[in-house]
Amino acid sequence: MFLIVVLWGVLSALTVFPSSLFPSPLDVVRGFLEEIQSGRLLDDIIASLFRVCTGFAIAAGAGVPLGLVLGHRARFRQALLPLVNFFRSLSPLAWIPFAILWFGIGDLPAIFLIFMASFFPIVLATTAAVASIPTIYFRVAEDYGLGGSQLLREVTLPAILPQVITALRVTAGLAWVVVVAAEMIAGRDGLGFAIWDARNGLRMDLLVVGMIVIGAIGVVVDRLLVRLMLLPSVRWGYER
Amino acid sequence: MNVSREDLTEPLRLASVSRSFDSLEVLRDMSLEVRRGEFVAIVGPSGCGKTTLLNLLSGFDRPTSGTVTRTGSTRMVYQQDGLFPWLTVRENIEMGLRHVQDNAERMRQLAEMFDLINLHGFAEHYPHQLSGGMRQRVELARALAGETDIMLLDEPFSALDYLTRLRMREELARLLETRPRTVVLVTHDIEEAAQLADRIIVLTERPACIRMELRLTVPRPRSPVQAEVVDAVQRILAELGLENETDDRLVRANIN
Amino acid sequence: MFRSSTARFVLMALAFISVLTVLRFKPWQRFATGNTAVTNSTKSREQLGVGFLPVTCHLTCPVTDYATRTSTATRFESQRFTDFPTVVESIKSGRLQATFLLAPLAMKLREQGVPVKIVYLGHRDGSTVMVRQDLAAESLRDLRGKVFAIPSRASNQNLVIHKLMEDQGIREDEIRFVELPPPDMPGALAAKAIDAYFVGEPHAAKAELDGTGRVLHHAKDIWPGFISCVLVVHEDLIRDRPEVVRDLVRGIAESGEWAEQHRLDAAKLSAPYFRQNERVVRHVLTQPPDRVSYRMLTPTDEDLQQIHDMALKIGILERPVPIAEVVDRQFIPQEIKPANIDMQAAKDANN
Numbered sequence: 032m033f034l035i036v037v038l039w040g041v042l043s044a045l046t047v048f049p050s051s052l053f054p055s056p057l058d059v060v061r062g063f064l065e066e067i068q069s070g071r072l073l074d075d076i077i078a079s080l081f082r083v084c085t086g087f088a089i090a091a092g093a094g095v096p097l098g099l100v101l102g103h104r105a106r107f108r109q110a111l112l113p114l115v116n117f118f119r120s121l122s123p124l125a126w127i128p129f130a131i132l133w134f135g136i137g138d139l140p141a142i143f144l145i146f147m148a149s150f151f152p153i154v155l156a157t158t159a160a161v162a163s164i165p166t167i168y169f170r171v172a173e174d175y176g177l178g179g180s181q182l183l184r185e186v187t188l189p190a191i192l193p194q195v196i197t198a199l200r201v202t203a204g205l206a207w208v209v210v211v212a213a214e215m216i217a218g219r220d221g222l223g224f225a226i227w228d229a230r231n232g233l234r235m236d237l238l239v240v241g242m243i244v245i246g247a248i249g250v251v252v253d254r255l256l257v258r259l260m261l262l263p264s265v266r267w268g269y270e271r
Numbered sequence: 272m273n274v275s276r277e278d279l280t281e282p283l284r285l286a287s288v289s290r291s292f293d294s295l296e297v298l299r300d301m302s303l304e305v306r307r308g309e310f311v312a313i314v315g316p317s318g319c320g321k322t323t324l325l326n327l328l329s330g331f332d333r334p335t336s337g338t339v340t341r342t343g344s345t346r347m348v349y350q351q352d353g354l355f356p357w358l359t360v361r362e363n364i365e366m367g368l369r370h371v372q373d374n375a376e377r378m379r380q381l382a383e384m385f386d387l388i389n390l391h392g393f394a395e396h397y398p399h400q401l402s403g404g405m406r407q408r409v410e411l412a413r414a415l416a417g418e419t420d421i422m423l424l425d426e427p428f429s430a431l432d433y434l435t436r437l438r439m440r441e442e443l444a445r446l447l448e449t450r451p452r453t454v455v456l457v458t459h460d461i462e463e464a465a466q467l468a469d470r471i472i473v474l475t476e477r478p479a480c481i482r483m484e485l486r487l488t489v490p491r492p493r494s495p496v497q498a499e500v501v502d503a504v505q506r507i508l509a510e511l512g513l514e515n516e517t518d519d520r521l522v523r524a525n526i527n
Numbered sequence: 528m529f530r531s532s533t534a535r536f537v538l539m540a541l542a543f544i545s546v547l548t549v550l551r552f553k554p555w556q557r558f559a560t561g562n563t564a565v566t567n568s569t570k571s572r573e574q575l576g577v578g579f580l581p582v583t584c585h586l587t588c589p590v591t592d593y594a595t596r597t598s599t600a601t602r603f604e605s606q607r608f609t610d611f612p613t614v615v616e617s618i619k620s621g622r623l624q625a626t627f628l629l630a631p632l633a634m635k636l637r638e639q640g641v642p643v644k645i646v647y648l649g650h651r652d653g654s655t656v657m658v659r660q661d662l663a664a665e666s667l668r669d670l671r672g673k674v675f676a677i678p679s680r681a682s683n684q685n686l687v688i689h690k691l692m693e694d695q696g697i698r699e700d701e702i703r704f705v706e707l708p709p710p711d712m713p714g715a716l717a718a719k720a721i722d723a724y725f726v727g728e729p730h731a732a733k734a735e736l737d738g739t740g741r742v743l744h745h746a747k748d749i750w751p752g753f754i755s756c757v758l759v760v761h762e763d764l765i766r767d768r769p770e771v772v773r774d775l776v777r778g779i780a781e782s783g784e785w786a787e788q789h790r791l792d793a794a795k796l797s798a799p800y801f802r803q804n805e806r807v808v809r810h811v812l813t814q815p816p817d818r819v820s821y822r823m824l825t826p827t828d829e830d831l832q833q834i835h836d837m838a839l840k841i842g843i844l845e846r847p848v849p850i851a852e853v854v855d856r857q858f859i860p861q862e863i864k865p866a867n868i869d870m871q872a873a874k875d876a877n878n
Contacts, residue, residue, distance in 0.1 A: 052714045052737065081547040088544055131616040136606075136623075138551075170331060171353050174346045175366050188533070189357035216613050219606075227609040228802050230710045231581045237802075259536065267356035267399045 054236040059243070062236035071225070076244065078221040079210050082138055086145030087206045091199060094153030099187065101154065102161020112158070119151035124212050131216055141221065144213035149202040156198030160191035193260075193268020200256045207249050222248075281342070282307055282421050282453045283328055288337035289478075290323055297323045299478040300337070310447070310454045312464035314507065315474030315482075321457040324479070325425050328455060343420025343453075348410050350426040354398040360409050361394040367416030384412040387446055404435040411443060415450050424456040428463065437495065440466050444492035465503040466493045473507055483510050573601040573771050575764075578614050578626030581607060581801035582709070583728040583811045583819055584650045584756045585627045589800035590782035590793060591775070594866040601774040605800060610708065611679065618643065624764040625775060627756045630831070631838040632681045638848050642762035644855040647776045648826050650783070652753050653811070653819030654684055654746040655731035658723040659716055660739055667691055667702075667743075676707040676715060676724035684725040686837035687750050716740050727755050728811040728819060729803065736810060745818055752823070754830055765855065776858040781866035783821030790816060792870050825859050 036056055042048070043055035054062070066072035101108045101115075123144045130140035164187065172178075172186045214223030222245050229237035260269060283305040290298040297320040305311050313321055326332035327339050329347050346367075347353075354363050364384050371377040385391055388408040398406055407427060414422055428436045440463060447454065458464055464471045465487065473483040485506065489499045579588035592605035606623070608614045611632060617623035619641055627649050628636075636643050658664045662673075667688075677685045685704075692702065707715060709730040715721045717739040724731070734740030746753035758779060765772055786793035790812040798805035811818055831850050838844045 048717065050737075052717055077547060077550045081544075081551040084540075084544050084547055088540060127613075128616050131613065131622070132620040135620065136613075136617055167349055167353050168355065170329075170347065171349075171355070171366075174329075175369060186355070189355070192357070192533070215609055224609075228581075228607070231609050231802075234802065234804065263359075263397065264357045267397055270399050 052235055054239055058236040059239045062234070062240045063243075066225075066237065066240055071220075072240070072244070075220050075222045075225045075241075076248070078138075079214065079223060079245075080248070082141045082213065082221065083145055083206050083210050085138075086142040087149050087203060089142070090146045090150040090153055090202070090206075094150050095157050095195060098154045098157020099161055099183075099191075101158040102164075102191075103187075108158065108162075112155075115151050115154050115158075118147070119155060121147075123148040123209050127212075127216060136216055140216050141210070141213040141223075145206045145209055148209040148213075149206045152202045152205065153195075153198055156202075157191065157195055160194035160198075161187065163194075164190045189264060193265045196256070196259050196265060196268075199259075200253060203252055203256055204249060207245070207252065211245065281305065281340075283342075283455065284340040285327070285334075286338045286340070288327060288334040288339060290320075290327060290332070291335050296478040298327075298334075299480050301480055303472070303481070305453060305455060307453055308451050310456070310467060310469045312456045312458060312468035312471045313474065314458055314461055314464050314471060315479060316476055316511070317459055319474050319477050320479040321459075321474065322425060324474075325423050325455065325457050329423050341421070344418075345421045345423060346414040346419045347423045347425060348414050348427045350429050352398065352406060352410075354406060354410055354413070356398050359395050359397055360390060360401070363398070363409055364413050364416055367413040367419075370417060380416060384416050387415075387449065388412045388442070403431050404439060407431065407439055408442065411446060415446055415452070419452065421453045421455070424454065424458075426458050426460075427456075429458070429460070436460070436463070441492050443467065448491070461504050461507050462495055462500070465500045465507070466495055467491065471503065471507065473510055483507070573768065573774075574604065575601060575625060575768075575771055575775065576604050576606045576623065577775065578606050578608050578617065578623050578628075580609070580611070580614070580627070581803060582730070582756075583797075583808065584653050586786060586793065586797050586819075587649050587779045587782040587821055588627055589797045590786055590866065590868070591778040592800070593796055594782055594785075594868055595778060600778075601771050603775060603778055607800070618759075618761065621761075621763075624761040625772075626759055628759045629679065629681060630683050630754050630757045630834050631686060631843050632679075633757055633759045634831075634835055634838060634844060634848050634853055635681060636759075637853050638844055638846065643759045644762060644765060645757045645826055645831070645853055646760050646765075646772060646855050646858050647758040647779055648754055648824040649756050649758055649779065649821075650754075651820040651823060652745065652747040652751075652817070654725060654727045654753060654755050655742055655818070656688075656723060656725045656744040656746075656749070657712075657716065657731045657734050657740040658743045659719065660741050662722060662741075664723070664743060667695055667697060670723055671697065671701045672703075673722035674703045674705060674720070676705050676712050676721045676726075678709050678712075678726050679706055680841075681838075681843050683753070683755050683834055684727070686834060686841060686843075687746070687753065688725055689841055690837055691749060713737060713739065729807045732807055732811045732814075736807060745815075747817060747820070752830065754826070754834065757826060769858075773858045777860045778866070780824060780860055780863045783824055784863050785865040785868055786812075786821045788865055789868075789870075792868070796868070796870070825856065826854055828854070 040056050043050065043053055047053070063072075101111060126144055126147055130143050134140040134143055168186050168190055169182070172182055177185055210221070211223035211226055214221035215227050222241050226238055226241040229235070229241060259265070281304050283303070285301055285303040288298060288301050289296070301324070313324060315321055323332065325347070327334055328341070329345050330339070330341060355366070358366070361381065364381060365377070368377050368380055371380060385394065388411065390405060390408060393401065393405065398409070401409070410427070428439045431439060444467060456464065456467060469487060471485040471487070472481055473485070474480070475482040485503055487499060487503060489497070493500050577588055577591070579585035588605045591603050595601065595603045611629060614623070614626055614628060615632065615636065618626065618636065630645070633643060633645055658670070664670055675688070677688065679685065689699075692699070705721065707721070707724070709726045712721070712724045712726055712730050713734040716724060716734050717737065723743065731740070731742070735742060758776070760772055760775070791809060794805055794809035794812050798808050801808065828850050831854055835844065835848065835850060839847060
């Protein structure tokens with residue numbers, strides 16, 4: 032990390048690239064202060080976090096149940112899995128025109144794009160996790176009289192939880208990557224918007240500020256999700 | 272058919288059962304009755320259909336022809352890990368006590384199970400933190416806890432090393448002493464069968480049918496070098512054609 | 528065990544999102560300002576969002592936004608976009624009813640059946656042909672075999688360059704054209720990935736100030752009265768709120784007149800709207816002062832017909848679109864006086 036900053040400083044000091052296109056670390060620090068003082072940075076962070084968390088939560092809230100159904104019912108799986116794979120292959124960027132058409136400009140289209148980016152991978156991972164539960168668990172559950180909703184709560188869900196957490200971790204990263212593109216149509220705030228705006232405004236220093244903040248939040252979010260993997264009831268899934 | 276009243280209460284009963292998978296015939300016309308409290312071991316060459324037999328007994332699988340009757344509740348102990356990895360040792364054993372309504376009574380029985388398997392201090396551990404032998408003990412405790420009638424054991428000790436296996440046999444014998452159950456043990460370990468069972472059933476190659484039945488009356492626990500155990504092992508090996516030192520005719524005479 | 532920990536996690540996630548929602552929408556601010564006179568007066572006033580991109584061709588839009596903050600007429604809120612496709616999609620979906628737009632693109636929309644009208648211009652000139660500093664090019668002819676960037680095939684810059692090439696006898700395939708987003712052009716020029724570009728300001732001035740590019744032609748010199756972008760409104764708006772359109776056109780006209788008379792102030796005022804460096808904007812507005820013009824903003828039939836014919840020739844338009852259908856000049860004021868702008872208040876607002 033330190034080395035990168037040093038290399039960056041040296042490169043900009045030597046003016047290998049024009050300074051207005053390749054800002055120095057000092058420019059970026061100044062940009063940082065400017066953005067913090069104006070309060071824009073905090074607003075942008077909140078706006079982006081709000082969109083990513085909402086889109087991601089909806090994706091997880093809908094994706095895990097759908098994955099459970101697909102995992103359990105082979106017929107649904109055969110019918111819907113190609114569809115899920117189809118949509119998963121599409122870049123969320125391709126949805127931008129429709130996002131504008133259906134949701135206009137602002138929070139909703141960005142949330143929609145983030146949802147589109149994270150929903151399908153979550154469905155897929157959950158489906159795979161359910162399908163790979165060893166049948167022995169279900170036989171044991173039957174021996175001990177677990178059925179219906181108890182079976183779901185006490186066997187299926189805990190059995191897939193480690194894989195689902197891993198999937199959420201990966202997808203959260205994906206959602207966060209999409210935020211820059213999604214906020215191209217965000218209207219007036221958000222870290223992704225700040226990056227587009229800095230680019231349009233020929234302010235490379237602010238662009239780098241946006242990059243740094245997005246990267247840093249990505250690290251923090253992952254750290255938080257890693258904590259989930261430390262729950263005692265899922266540790267088994269990661270120690271084989 | 273002439274069936275006496277006592278026969279009806281036999282917990283497990285196979286009547287002319289056959290089972291085929293597509294064109295593959297696995298069991299052919301097998302009849303078997305297990306009495307209440309009896310420990311039956313089923314041995315045979317690998318791939319002969321022992322597990323299929325167990326699946327039929329547990330109700331997990333249905334016969335192609337013939338009938339399976341089961342009276343009472345059944346629990347199975349598996350050769351691979353059948354413990355729920357997301358539950359602690361205590362929670363796993365509590366699975367076996369789910370039907371005990373009274374809280375205090377459940378706690379008492381739980382404590383008793385821990386006494387039996389001697390795993391105090393591991394109650395809050397997760398299965399993946401235990402050794403293979405410890406896991407098998409927990410699994411036995413889970414199956415034995417509460418009021419099950421029938422226990423089906425599918426090569427429960429096959430994953431363990433020899434010394435641990437010896438210890439586990441002793442353990443199982445001791446546990447059954449305090450909590451008698453009707454047991455069917457499927458194993459490829461003839462010594463294990465001879466040490467534990469009241470009756471040993473030797474199966475033929477596929478399609479499997481009963482090749483030989485052997486009764487042992489000496490009380491458990493039995494040592495692997497005890498004369499009766501050694502004798503039983505030799506007779507089974509001879510029947511399977513694996514014991515060369517013994518005179519064939521002599522062994523036949525012994526069986527008959 | 529499982530139930531409690533998962534439930535706790537779900538609850539925590541929901542709580543986190545709720546906190547974010549509250550922080551995002553700041554209901555206390557809405558509540559606090561709900562009682563002030565400002566909101567009351569805005570409520571009773573007509574309001575309209577007007578789309579623009581942070582380019583000096585659209586400078587009159589933020590100026591109008593600023594001018595109508597306090598006036599009693601319609602409140603125009605400038606809505607910044609980052610690219611034209613998004614602007615077009617917003618108009619098509621009906622969520623944006625007035626915007627600045629590339630002139631050929633406006634005709635293209637009309638051709639596609641989107642009922643928009645060009646009601647005014649936002650500027651004249653204000654585009655620049657830049658070449659690499661180290662390239663000894665004196666005219667378009669010297670750019671044969673070079674890589675030339677344009678913002679979009681549907682931009683008037685593209686049309687004008689093609690017209691010039693035709694006039695100078697340069698064949699279509701002698702210059703290699705690439706489409707680039709305007710913000711990327713200065714960087715591409717500095718990296719020598721392209722040799723020249725023609726774009727709306729301030730994306731040309733940027734390279735000039737960096738010392739990586741040199742002005743080959745100002746638009747005013749090769750195509751006097753050059754139009755890049757026009758003010759477009761949806762017919763629904765004309766039908767439902769003609770007074771608002773009249774206010775808007777007058778606002779743009781007066782803002783333009785004010786900007787002509789106060790170029791330094793205009794740079795200072797618009798830089799925060801563009802989120803651009805004031806120095807760059809000031810350079811565009813003053814070096815030379817007629818680099819971009821905000822007068823004579825009435826679109827003539829001749830102006831539009833020329834653009835239309837070139838667009839048709841190059842294939843941007845597939846069939847002729849009658850100019851009378853595209854343009855609507857009924858809202859243009861007879862007399863234009865400079866907008867009344869209090870720079871002291873602008874300074875206060877920015878600090």
